[in-house]
Amino acid sequence: MLQVPFIRQNKEFVLERLAFKNFKDLDVVEEVLALDDKRKKLTLEYDDTQAQVNSLSKEIGKLMSQGKKEEGEAQRAAVAALKERLGPVNDELNATEKALHDALVKLPNLPAAMVPAGKTPEENEEVRSGGKIPDLYDGAVPHWDLAKQYDLIDFELGNKITGSGFPVFKNKGARLQRALIQYFLDYNTTNGYTEYAPPYLVNEASAYGTGQLPDKEGQMYHATEDNYYLIPTAEVPVTNIYRDEIVKDTDLPIKMTAYTPCFRREAGSYGKDVRGLNRVHQFDKVEIVQLVHPDKSFEALDEMIAHVENLLNQLELPYRILRLCAGDMSFTSAITYDFEVYSAAQQKWLEVSSVSNFEAYQTNRMKIRFKENNGKPQLVHSLNGSSLALPRILACLLENNQTAEGIQVPTALQSYYGSHMI
RNA sequence: GGAGAGAUGCCUGAGUGGCCGAAAGGAACGGUUUGCUAAACCGUCAUACGGGUUAAACUGUAUCGAGGGUUCGAAUCCCUCUCUCUCCGCCA
Incomplete structure (x- = not known):
């Protein structure tokens, strides 16, 4: 706040x-x-x-x-x-x-100076794009058909076990998913992020700290018996690691990464864009979080953007980076960049990462502070981003790399997946 | 699930009604001195919100898990809640 x-x-x-x-x-x-x-x-x-x-x-x-x-x-x-x-x-x-x-708490964060004016997603500003949109062969199909054809994901089975939006990954699909997670984590830790494996359920104080409560109560699964919330993103447990802490200025920047499943009720989003992996209730994501000196947060933001962009380049996926307009940003963010990859078979852009600087908005709630030269404690700035969310990456990888002979695995991923072809 | 113990500052840990924002030790930081991969000594060493100041100094209040109560006065007594630990049971 x-x-x-x-x-x-x-x-x-x-x-x-x-x-x-x-x-x-x-x-x-x-x-x-x-x-x-x-x-x-x-x-x-x-x-x-x-x-x-x-x-x-x-x-x-x-x-x-x-x-x-x-x-x-x-x-x-x-x-x-x-x-x-x-x-x-x-x-x-x-x-x-x-x-x-x-x-x-009714007041949202203030948009940073660079944020473009606007109210709707159409007014978001494309910063740059990269990669090459592929020309698919004639037999190309969307990922939900590929999933069936190659026996990678069973959506109906998820319906049986749980409900819609809980896909079951199997065989090479499960393996590819695991390869991506491992690859993302390695990439993050190589670049200075400390890996955490946090709890997937959090208490009220943690959910409040990052701003999920009270605003987004209905979007989280709630285990009422024990009053725990299933995390909608690793941002919640990871950022809360430093809740109520005062660190030394020499400890900054604090860079953390974590793989977790994410649980989202997605209440009210039925119908459109929910096919296949486009919108699900449980998905895997690797997240990066930084706590930095207030003078350095925009530097850190640029670094994180470059970090995610590099990852997309290595995966050889066509992407574009959007600077969200003031009206489309989340309540808590000062500035947000969305990364979208192009799904060639569906012919649309899918959001796979969102990188934001929250400045002191979250840390003021969580009282995450630092001391400089024994001075007064000051709030640090917090940032986070996905690197990356799995399902849509998977969807695009499958769709964009499909050939008559099979699905090609990007070079960077081959050693993790164990093959160059699905 | 059953039984018991406990929750004090960065950590360990003393403190059972006023002299306690809190002993002592450790860690950390600053310094002095000596010096070979370090020791000794001195000092500093919670936070929030007010008042005050150009800024300090200075000063008030609150905080010893959380909330409430008793009392002129509570870390210390009472109640409620939360959490942690130990043992038993169950179990990966």
């Missing part, structure tokens, strides 16, 4: 940026400032009164130990009177703090 002192000092800027993001409820900004004023006033009153209580209490202790009971009794009455005032002030202070917090 945004920081109140920043809002106070940069009110016009905040309003302008929020409007740019197409955020309607601009009155919340005034509300936040008014509540903060009230909070300060009440804090002052409470602290002053409590200070009197504390000092009187000490006196009473002294008087009692000196045997001056009557004087002590008199002081007691004075304290009682003060405390009568304290209760209501405290109640109001708590209510004000809660109202302030509730208002604050």
